[in-house]
Amino acid sequence: MRPRIALCLAVAGSLAAASCSSGGKNLGNAGIDNTTATTAAGSTSAPVTLAPGETLPPGETLPTADTPLDTAAPATTQPALLDSLPKCDVGLLDSASSSGPVEITFWHGLSDANGEELTKVTDAYNASQSKVKVNLQFQGGYNETIDKYLQSDTANRPDLVQMPEYMLQQMVDTKSIVPAQACAESAGYDTSPFLPGALQAYATQGVQWSLPFNISLPVLFFLKPTFVKAGLDPANPPQTLDDLLAAGKQIVSSGAAPYSIALDSDFDGGGGWYVEQLLAKSGEFYADNENGRAAPATKVLYDGPAGLKLFTYLQTLITEGGAVYVGDNASGTDALLKLADATAPAAMTLSTSASLGPVFAALGSGLIPGITAADVGVGLMPGPVNGLGGLVGGNSLYIVDGKGGDKAAAAWDFMTYLDSAQVQSSFAAATGYIPVRQDSLDLDPIKSTYADDSRYKVAYDQLAGSADSPTSLGPVIGPLQQVRKVTAEAVASVLTGGDPQTALTSAAQQANDLISNYNLTNGG
Secondary structure (H helix, E strand, O other), rough: OOOHHHHHHOOOOOOOOOOOOOOOOOOOOOOOOOOOOOOOOOOOOOOOOOOOOOOOOOOOOOOOOOOOOOOOOOOOOOOOOHHHHHOOOOOOHHHHHHHOEEEEEEEOOOHHHHHHHHHHHHHHHHOOOOOEEEEEEEOOOHHHHHHHHHHOOOHHHEEEEEHHHHHHHHHHHOOEEEHHHHHHHHHOOOOEEEEEHHHOOOEEEOOOOOOOEEEEOEEEEEEHHHHHHHOOOOOOOOOOHHOOOHHHHEEEEEEEOOOOOOOOOOOOOOOOOOHHHHHOOOOOEHHHHHHHHOOOOOOEEOOHHHHHHHHHHHOOOOOOOHHHHHHOOOOOHHHEEEEEEOOOOOOOEEEEEEHHHHHHHHHHOOOOOOOOOEEEEEOOOOOOOOOOOOEEEEEEEEEEEOOOOHHHHHHHHHHHOOOOOOHHHHHHHHHHOOEEHHHHHHHHOOHHHHHHHHHHHHHHHHHOOOOHHHHHHHHHHHHOHHHHHHHHHHHHHOOOOOOOHHHHHHHHHHHHHHHHHHHHHOOO
């Protein structure tokens, strides 16, 4: 959903947006090299598992966002997982670029306004130095990028690739990437300015595999005039699920709008990603082994009491709270466009914070008659306790192995430019994505944007308010995209009157089969 928003809004002038969903099949295990990573001693390296109060074994490293990555040698000779992975020497760039810039290819899936902003940033980087030349290649969307990468061999892959959060475990299992941590340690790179959740989202088994770039969270979009008409305070949108239900009842009973909130069952939205968010806000794990971060996940946990309570609540929003189900959100904007429905609008919906820029730009251009950008309010995604907290969505950047040390060094140089405080400030202000660095907030344009329009800062505050708990890090599951899709089918069933427990049981069984088959294939 997230990369499709701007394109679909651009063709939605009559409120009948054409489908803009990404095509391409899902190749859960395609392109994966099943060679087992071994330590220097020749034994298979195992994930680092930490019990409460336990410390890392000697030689293991676990990057955090509070301190720079440790570049000192391990205290003992016991090898860490990082030692068995591809190396990175960032110093190779200077010698390699002495006779001309090192050219690298970067595959991405950002379209339209967000893609245009990435092009601007890349052009600025190429113009700012002479060591690296980045060839930016748009692949058509996230699915297209994923499918092409998994179907390609090393020779045909790029030097740098952007992948969504649900691809972390699968990217690790392809054995095709240079860990970002290897380059960070080579460069003595300081990670302390990063938002803890943004960095830790892409670290497992004591290794920082990639660096976040464009990250987002779901937020609540609502129409301020409708809230006023219903007697609700637009300055205080609902923050708890109970508040959301009560506000919905008041909106409908007052006649302010025919529907309270538009709900969807997109795997990358209300049917999958949002389920993970709401469980995390409840302090619950989505999968076993601490969401697959302490050891490979073997099953989902959402068919337990917490999941049943959540699914029952979603159904109650429809039956009692005045919500309307808009389907699987094939266009990526069906839920948002329901707020502008000329005959039967909803007052609220949930959407990614990455849609802020495109939505406000579209409304500012007069695309939707009768609704201006000023009419749209943005609030925290309501949760069981409050609106704070959330799981990092969006994309991170992976350096591709086997392309040469000079290419890896060049890709690292570009990555750190994209993640620099100034670039993150500019990119976030233009798109609505969350800056991955805390020091970006000290720089314009995001400093002024947040001061002038607090709606842009909602997602940042939501992420920064996440509990310091393992449940605040999202699931790391090899077939997570496919698991989300079977979960989405369960959500669709519940929103159309199906029994919540039956839907959960069926979805969990399908999800567990997907995980089991994946683990058997990949040695998990």
